[in-house]
Each structure stands twice: as structure tokens, then as C-alpha cells.
Amino acid sequence: xxxxxxxxxxxxxxxxxxxxxxxxxxxxxxxxxxxxxxxxxxxxxxxxxxxxxxxxxxxxxxxxxxxxxxxxxxxxxxxxxxxxxxxxxxxxxxxxxxxxxxxxxxxxxxxxxxxxxxxxxxxxxxxxxxxxxxxxxxxxxxxxxxxxxxxxxxxxxxxxxxxxxxxxxxxxxxxxxxxxxxxxxxxxxxxxxxxxxxxxxxxxxxxxxxxxxxxxxxxxxxxxxxxxxxxxxxxxxxxxxxxxxxxxxxxxxxxxxxxxxxxxxxxxxx
Numbered sequence: 001x002x003x004x005x006x007x008x009x010x011x012x013x014x015x016x017x018x019x020x021x022x023x024x025x026x027x028x029x030x031x032x033x034x035x036x037x038x039x040x041x042x043x044x045x046x047x048x049x050x051x052x053x054x055x056x057x058x059x060x061x062x063x064x065x066x067x068x069x070x071x072x073x074x075x076x077x078x079x080x081x082x083x084x085x086x087x088x089x090x091x092x093x094x095x096x097x098x099x100x101x102x103x104x105x106x107x108x109x110x111x112x113x114x115x116x117x118x119x120x121x122x123x124x125x126x127x128x129x130x131x132x133x134x135x136x137x138x139x140x141x142x143x144x145x146x147x148x149x150x151x152x153x154x155x156x157x158x159x160x161x162x163x164x165x166x167x168x169x170x171x172x173x174x175x176x177x178x179x180x181x182x183x184x185x186x187x188x189x190x191x192x193x194x195x196x197x198x199x200x201x202x203x204x205x206x207x208x209x210x211x212x213x214x215x216x217x218x219x220x221x222x223x224x225x226x227x228x229x230x231x232x233x234x235x236x237x238x239x240x241x242x243x244x245x246x247x248x249x250x251x252x253x254x255x256x257x258x259x260x261x262x263x264x265x266x267x268x269x270x
Contacts, residue, residue: 001057005079007072008057009050010034013041018109018262019082022049023073025091025115027181028242029056031167032090035248036255043256048085050076052096054180055171064180065187066095073100077107086259088112090244091216095188102196110262111201112255113224114208115216115241118198122190125215131185141178156214157242164245198228205231206258208251210239232258 001008010030020040022033030049040047053061053072061072073096077085086109089097094116101108124132131137144152149172150165171177205228209221218235225231234254239246 001051004050005072005075006059006061007050007053007076009048009076010037011046011048012037013046014044015046017044017046018259019085020045020047020088020259021077021082021085021097022047022088023090023093023097024049024052024055025089025093026184027055027171028091028168029058029170031056031164032242032244036088036244036252039252039256040259043259045259048080048082052093054177056167057170060176060180062176062180062183063187064183066099066184066192067187069096069184070100070103073097074104077104083107084109086110086112086262088114088255089116090114091116091241092184094118098198099193099196101201102198105201108201108203110204110206110258112206112208112258113221114243114251115210115213117216117220117223118193118196119220119223120190120192120194122193124185124188127215128185128188131182132188137182137185141172141181144172153242156240157245160242160245202229204258204262206254207231207233208243208254209233209235210241210243210246211235211237212240213243215241 024032029051033049037047051058084107087097087101094113098118130140146169149169153160207221207224209218221233225233236243236247236250244251
């Protein structure tokens with residue numbers, strides 16, 4: 001692991017290659033991309049995957065709000081000298097990364113969107129609503145222990161390894177990290193997205209979705225497909241919300257095939 005702009009990160013591939021910036025979801029970390037990084041390296045891409053503040057090996061950086069995390073991603077991109085990239089996002093990484101992309105369109109060559117939404121009329125699922133509710137959210141995060149955490153994630157991704165669960169449990173390692181989760185969800189007002197126009201980026205988009213996603217159902221993927229001009233949709237059979245965990249080889253193959261069609265451009269970090 002390396003550190004840049006206060007965020008721990010993983011990277012692979014040639015530093016003079018085109019850049020893929022991978023932003024994980026909740027409650028994961030850059031560990032979720034462990035099977036993708038070697039595939040990107042083999043394809044000649046420089047892959048960079050940060051741990052968001054308070055997740056994985058990154059320290060909390062309060063306040064843990066949505067806005068703060070978007071700003072943090074830009075600081076990270078700037079410090080690493082990434083001029084342009086293909087942005088790959090999952091779950092909360094989508095809400096953070098796509099907002100960043102709209103604010104910095106010059107830095108984005110293409111988008112790979114999975115298991116997320118970016119709609120002003122979006123609605124939170126039940127677990128998220130609990131975290132957003134004062135008192136209830138505190139009770140939820142305070143009550144979760146390692147065993148319960150593992151059972152919760154495996155209820156939607158049965159094949160998730162013990163190693164993965166140990167890595168993702170880091171988001172619950174102390175009170176500041178747990179509190180940051182509540183700040184993130186409570187700052188997540190979908191109406192803030194009304195001022196963003198994702199379609200205006202006019203870049204190629206890969207939509208990569210688990211067909212059994214309970215938290216961001218495939219209907220979200222189909223809505224992206226309708227609202228964005230240049231899209232390719234891959235629905236992964238048998239996979240759920242944690243599609244990169246459930247079907248890593250399928251996801252890596254779809255991603256590298258999509259990137260192989262990108263026009264030649266380095267977009268390298270310095």
C-alpha cells in the first residue's frame with residue numbers, strides 16, 4: 001500500500017500507461033479490486049485504487065460527508081498527477097466518483113459504473129435509511145461485531161472470503177470510523193444531484209451489474225442505459241450487489257474488453 005493526499009492506495013501496471021481510477025463502495029476498500037488490478041496490468045493499464053477516508057488502511061478525515069469525499073478524490077487525483085482516466089466505480093464510489101467526474105469532466109475519458117445510482121429522485125434502501133436516522137444509526141453501527149458483520153455481508157455475497165471480511169471490517173475498527181459512516185449517509189441528499197448532468201460528459205460507459213442486486217437493482221442500470229448515449233450493459237448471471245466479489249473473472253474480462261476499445265491515450269500519472 002502507498003499513500004497519497006492522505007489516502008492509502010493500491011496500484012499496478014506501467015506508470016506511463018493509460019490510467020484507470022477505481023473507487024470502491026460501502027463498506028469495502030481497495031481490496032475489492034484485488035482480482036482486477038492484475039488484469040489491468042496485463043492489458044497495459046496503470047490502475048490506481050484508493051481507500052476512501054475511514055475505510056481500509058486510510059485514516060478518517062472528518063467530516064465524513066459526501067462533499068468532503070468528493071473533494072478528497074480530487075486532491076488525490078491532483079497529488080498523483082493523473083491528467084485523465086477511466087473512472088471505475090461501485091456503490092458509494094459511484095455517488096462520490098460520478099459527482100467528481102461531473103465537476104472535472106476534463107479528467108474523464110470513460111466511465112465504468114456498477115451497483116449504484118446517480119439520480120435526483122433516488123431513494124435509499126432500508127439499511128441506508130436506518131443509518132441516516134439519528135439514534136437508530138448509532139445503534140446499528142455500535143451493535144455490529146465481526147461475526148455479525150460477516151454474516152450480514154455473506155447473506156448477500158455467500159462466497160465472500162474471510163480475508164475480504166477482515167479487510168472490510170476495518171471500516172468498523174473504532175468510533176471515528178463508525179461515526180464517519182453515519183456522516184456519509186446523512187449527507188447523502190439525492191436532490192443535490194439535480195445540478196449535475198452526467199450525460200454531458202459524452203464519454204463511453206460500461207454498465208456492469210449483478211442480475212440479483214438487492215440494493216441497486218438492475219432497473220438502475222437500465223435507467224443509465226436510457227439516459228446516457230454511449231453505453232454497454234453487462235448483466236452478470238447469478239451475481240448480486242457485490243458483483244466484483246461474486247464474479248471477479250467475469251467482471252475483469254468485461255472491464256478489460258471495454259478498455260481495449262478506448263482510443264490510444266496515456267493519461268498517465270506523473
